[in-house]
Amino acid sequence: MHCKKIKNELIEHGHIEGIITEPDILEHLESCVQCQAMIERLNTLPKALQSLSEENIPVERRLRMWPRVAESIEAQKRKWYHPYSVWTIAVPSLATAAILLMLFNSVPATRLSCPDSTGIVIENARIDGENARLSVSQAKDPQTTMIWLD
């Protein structure tokens, strides 16, 4: 019974000084070998924890750390100085050009002809062996005059 209480207090506080004051438990502690061993074991815990900070690191891991870090830094530096490769510029440019080309090709070419019934021929001429005619006509909008060369 007392052993369990002592164990619980040890787990809770790490020590029992000033925590267990009951005379019967203190009396038990003086005679119980198991409880004394438990306290002794727990007293080695801080030193055991501290010893972990002195644990040796595998040599090969220590030796390759800086070369690997330096290599990564150098690789990233190259990336920082040349952030854009040829492809990062070429691919969007080519894509834009292709889209524009498709757009222009999709608009059908329309050929307007001179509404010669209403137009007045100003000049008849031959250009490069073909007949050409310069005429003026009035559009539906009275303020617009159309000049044609065909």
Added chain:
Amino acid sequence: MEIQTPLLAEDQYDVQACLNGDTHSFGPLVRRYQDRLLRLAHYLLGGWDDAEDAVQETFIKAYKRLDTYDTKRPFSSWLFRILVNTCKDRMKSAYWRKKTSLDTLTRMSKQETDTLHTLGNREILIRSFADLTPKRRQAILLCDIEGYTTRETAQIMHCSESTVRVTLMHARRVIRKRYLEYTEE
């Protein structure tokens, strides 16, 4: 009484040299802190390979963000903070979740626990760490092994000092319990 980590003149000198464009000055910083970082990452993540990757990542991040380092504070605390965050991110990753679920399957059976009496203190403590949550593990490693004050640990873990104290209290309780169980004759 807790002792604050001192500012190291050589750290400040090397950091300044790096900021002036001398990449090679980062080498001494790596060599100065790699052991402590590797050890901490090893206890946090539970394996040397993961620890090595995490520490490498930490140094690369530190180099990239060197201009954000406050030279009035110890360089080691700043580095440990990056490492703790890197380990946290790793533990959140899908790879880690898959790995730890496998670990759970292969966890110590009752029979294995019975043979713990033959283990040394180091192995007992490492097994005890496995029973701690990542946050409790971080707190106990930084305070009880690395020797940081609760204030410094709070800065590294990005939480309040009182949170660190409570976390430490729970962590130490678990460690004491496991230590007594595993060393029981």
